Amino acid sequence: MRIEQVQIGPQRIRYGVRAGDSSRVPLLVLNGLGANIELARPFIDALNAPPIIIFDVPGVGGSPTPRSPYRPAGIARIAEGLLDHVGISGVDVLGVSWGGAIAQQFALRNPVRCRKLVLAATSPGALMVPGRPSVLFRMATPRRYVDPAHARRVAGHIYGGDFRRDRALVARTLRHVPERVIALKDAQIRAGAIVDRHIDSSAPTTRTVNGLVDPVLRVRTNQTQLLRLANISADIWYRLRVDGARLSVLAEDANPVGRVWTADELLLPPGKRYDVLARWPSAGTFSLRTLRFSSGPAGDTYPDRRLATVRVAGAPFAEESWPRAMGPMPHLQRKHVSRVRRLTFSEDAATGRFFINGRQFDASRVDEVAQLGTTEEWIVRNVTGEEHPFHIHTNDFQVLSINGKPYEARGLQDTVPLPVHGEVRLRMRFADFLGPSVYHCHILAHEDGGMMGVLDVTRSGRRPSARTLRGLRAMRMAMTMPASHHH
Numbered sequence: 001m002r003i004e005q006v007q008i009g010p011q012r013i014r015y016g017v018r019a020g021d022s023s024r025v026p027l028l029v030l031n032g033l034g035a036n037i038e039l040a041r042p043f044i045d046a047l048n049a050p051p052i053i054i055f056d057v058p059g060v061g062g063s064p065t066p067r068s069p070y071r072p073a074g075i076a077r078i079a080e081g082l083l084d085h086v087g088i089s090g091v092d093v094l095g096v097s098w099g100g101a102i103a104q105q106f107a108l109r110n111p112v113r114c115r116k117l118v119l120a121a122t123s124p125g126a127l128m129v130p131g132r133p134s135v136l137f138r139m140a141t142p143r144r145y146v147d148p149a150h151a152r153r154v155a156g157h158i159y160g161g162d163f164r165r166d167r168a169l170v171a172r173t174l175r176h177v178p179e180r181v182i183a184l185k186d187a188q189i190r191a192g193a194i195v196d197r198h199i200d201s202s203a204p205t206t207r208t209v210n211g212l213v214d215p216v217l218r219v220r221t222n223q224t225q226l227l228r229l230a231n232i233s234a235d236i237w238y239r240l241r242v243d244g245a246r247l248s249v250l251a252e253d254a255n256p257v258g259r260v261w262t263a264d265e266l267l268l269p270p271g272k273r274y275d276v277l278a279r280w281p282s283a284g285t286f287s288l289r290t291l292r293f294s295s296g297p298a299g300d301t302y303p304d305r306r307l308a309t310v311r312v313a314g315a316p317f318a319e320e321s322w323p324r325a326m327g328p329m330p331h332l333q334r335k336h337v338s339r340v341r342r343l344t345f346s347e348d349a350a351t352g353r354f355f356i357n358g359r360q361f362d363a364s365r366v367d368e369v370a371q372l373g374t375t376e377e378w379i380v381r382n383v384t385g386e387e388h389p390f391h392i393h394t395n396d397f398q399v400l401s402i403n404g405k406p407y408e409a410r411g412l413q414d415t416v417p418l419p420v421h422g423e424v425r426l427r428m429r430f431a432d433f434l435g436p437s438v439y440h441c442h443i444l445a446h447e448d449g450g451m452m453g454v455l456d457v458t459r460s461g462r463r464p465s466a467r468t469l470r471g472l473r474a475m476r477m478a479m480t481m482p483a484s485h486h487h
Helices: 037-046 072-086 098-109 133-139 148-159 167-173 444-448 466-480
Strands: 002-008 011-018 027-030 052-055 091-096 114-120 179-187 206-209 216-220 225-231 238-242 247-252 255-263 265-268 273-278 284-290 305-313 339-348 353-356 368-371 375-382 388-392 397-402 415-418 422-429 435-441 452-458
Touching: 002 072, 011 037, 011 072, 027 037, 027 072, 027 098, 037 052, 052 072, 072 098, 091 098, 098 114, 133 148, 206 305, 225 265, 265 273, 375 415, 415 422, 435 444, 435 466, 452 466
Parallel strands: 027 052, 027 091, 091 114, 179 225, 216 305, 339 375, 368 452
Antiparallel strands: 002 011, 011 052, 179 206, 225 273, 238 265, 238 284, 247 255, 247 273, 284 305, 339 353, 375 422, 388 415, 388 435, 397 422, 435 452
C-alpha cells in the first residue's frame, strides 16, 4: 500500500492507496471511530482484487487534529476531494461502525459517483436496535485503538464470541502499539543548495529526522511506542539518546533479538538499524539527541545535537509488560566452522583510496567463495586510525568478540563498527541463498573509494559460478559503456 499525505481544503490528510485489478470498481473504505489505516490493513490485505482507497480522518493516525469540530458532511467532502486527487471518479463505498454514517452521507451527496454502499457493524440511518448500555459506554471512546491494555480488557464486551473466552485471540488481534519510523539523515547546505559532490564529512551539517529539522513528536504519557531507528546517512554517525525514556531493543538490523536488552543510548553508524520500545512515564518536553562522538584520530568528530523534540502529555496509560525475547538465539558459536577467513581494512589518506586485503573493488572480480550450507568464521581487522562500519548483504552474522574480548551477542546483525586498529571476530552461516553479494564499509565515500568486495556462495565452495562471472562481466560493461544517444 502506498501511504502519502495531501492538503484538502484547510486539512492535511494521510491516505493510503492499494493497487488492484484495474477492471474492478475501486473500493473506498471509511473506518470506525478513532481507527487509523493500519487497523484496517489485515482486512485490506484479504481483499486481493479491487483497488482500495482509505484515509485517516482528522485527528486520527497521521492526519492532524483540525482547529474546529467537524460534521459527517465535512468528512464526506474530504473523501470527495481525495478521490479527485487520486483521479478516481466512481467507487463502491464500505462504511464500518462510525464510518457507516460517513458512508451514507457520502452516498447521499454523490448518487452518481457511489455505485454501491456497504454498511458493516453500523446502523442504516436513524433507526437501529439499541445495544446494551454497558457496551455502548465502552464504545463511546476511541481509547481501545490506542491503549493495548484497555483494548484487551474490553474486547470480550464489545466483540463477543470467542473474544470472551480466548485471551490469546485477543492478544493476536489487538496488536496495535503506535509505530514510528525515525529515519536519520544529514545534508550539507552551501549557497542554498545541498552539497552532493566532494563532501567533507567533518564539515558542519544539518541533521534531519524523516527529512525534517527538529520535528515535534507527540506521545501520550506512559504509552508504549515502537520506534524503528535507521541511520540512512551516507557518512555520518549517530550516538543516539532519548531523554526521559529507556530503550528496549527488539530487533537489530531487521533481525529479532534472542534476548531483549535495554540501553540508555545506541550507536548507529551509517546503515545501522534498531527496532526499540520506548515510553515516557512522566509528562513534559524531552529531546531526541545525538551525543558527541569521534570515529577516531583519523576520522571525524561530531557535536552534541538535538534531533527532535518529544512532547509527552495526557492521562497516563496503564503499565504493561514488554517481551523478554523475540525469537531463538542463533548460537553460531556452537556450529562447526568449515573455514576461517581474514579481511584487513586499510586506506591511503593521501590519495583517498581504500582497500580490503590490499585490493580495491573490482566489479568483475569475485573476492571470496563460500559453500552453501556451511558456517564460516571471519576475522575482520582495521589497521586505520578511524572506525569503519563493516556491512554484508544477504547473510547476517553473529559477533563473537571485539578486540579479543568475548561479545555477548543478542542475535544476528549485518553491520558492526570495526574499532580503530582493532578487529572483530564473527560467524555467519550460508544456509539459504546461492549467488553473489557484497561486503563493504558502509561509509559510502570509503565504499566508492574501493573498500568493497564480492562474495559468491556456490554449491561446491571452490570457485565462482559461471553464472556469477557472466553477470559481473555484463554489469561491468554496463557501468563502463558510454551513454547512447537517440535522435
